[in-house]
Amino acid sequence: MQNDFWQKMWASGVVGFHQPEVNAYLKAHWHKLLTTDHKAMAGEVLVPLSGKSLDMLWLKEQGHDILAVELSLKALEEFIEENHLHRRFSIQDLVHERFCGYELEAMRLFCGDFFHLTREDCQDVVAVYDRAALVALPPEMRADYAKHLLEILPPDTPMLLIALDYDQSLRNGPPFAVSEQEIHTLYGEHYQIEKVQEDKFERKGVETVESTYLLNFREN
Template identity: 35%
Template sequence: MEIDFWLERWSKNEIGFHQQTMNPYLAYFYGDKGPAAEQREKLKVFVPLCGKSRDMLWLSQNGYKVFGVECSERAVKDFFEENALNYKHAEKDEHSFYQTSDQASVIEIFQGDFFSLQKNDLDNMTDIFDRASLVALPVEMRKRYAEKMAELQNPGIRTLLVTLSYDQSQMNGPPFSVSEDQVNDLYADYFSIEKLCFKDTIDDEPRMKGRGLTSLVETVYKLTRNNQKK
């Protein structure tokens, strides 16, 4: 799934992955169950492969700073415009850089290739929210993605990772099936991994049923970058 594939999806508006409602796991683990409201202004959440996810809006409205990366200019502009957020645009290194221009919220999005990010781009990052990002990538890119994630993070950064697993013979991705074994293979060298919850969501996913799936298990993990160097 190279960038051109995604740019074409955005240009044809084939964005079935985009959700109108906030992700319930994000709202649970970063809402009432998460850091106290007064601590949140110190927390900055990285949203890789962010699309125009309204989860970024939720994070901002709930006191977190947000930093996204997304290759599609259309997705980035739609995010700000559809959410009626004023924004500024500048060129920075090889990325286009967008950020909210209202004092009330801090949302920054690099429009460019995730794989070209440098460690200093993630300075001050404390948390990562990965929904429909790892699972958007085919198996050979997932390893590169996990290695890049390890390279970008300082010890202690936490990731809330949402994966999907299903019988890959029933449907071609994306989204791809990513099993618990794969999560361990990808991340165990550099992260401690805690499985938080899982649920078969097929009855809530008519789009996936229509593509032939009989089961679709969503699993949520907490990854914490450990001290091992990369």
């Protein structure tokens, strides 16, 4: 998972990918995801490559438990410290064979390699929120990521996915460009994919498209 790169990023404090507010696309479209599926509104949400995202607190406020998976322990510690969670909750060290991290009320914060996550870890997951995982991975890792995700999720687990697309030859990632076509290639066999929002803007001098997708499992 490009461990050294991300560890250095978090150690340096240069985390421009972190958003200092709750993601607007999440707030606008999350309710559509679970109302179009049989899943209950409450339940655990998997947030892969979570960083210290405030989106996790927003999802918790909606009644969800959180399963966050992040490479950097520093990111999870900053999430706890910056949001003063130690004042509000009892925080315990995570006891797990493959991950370190923390547990607190309705939140499991796993530090380690996403590919070490198992079906057992995800048995209570009712939805996935991917704002920063797929776009953080280089092209050669994305198929393996999607395959592993599908293998560990409970049946019929929906997903809200946010992706960026731009001319990759003009700018290096991360975040990497992930086209709508690639999303259909990765997930189209299993999911009905609906693009619910598309916004265009210039990022570092390159025209960029940011798209939000709802993914619901296909009916057999």
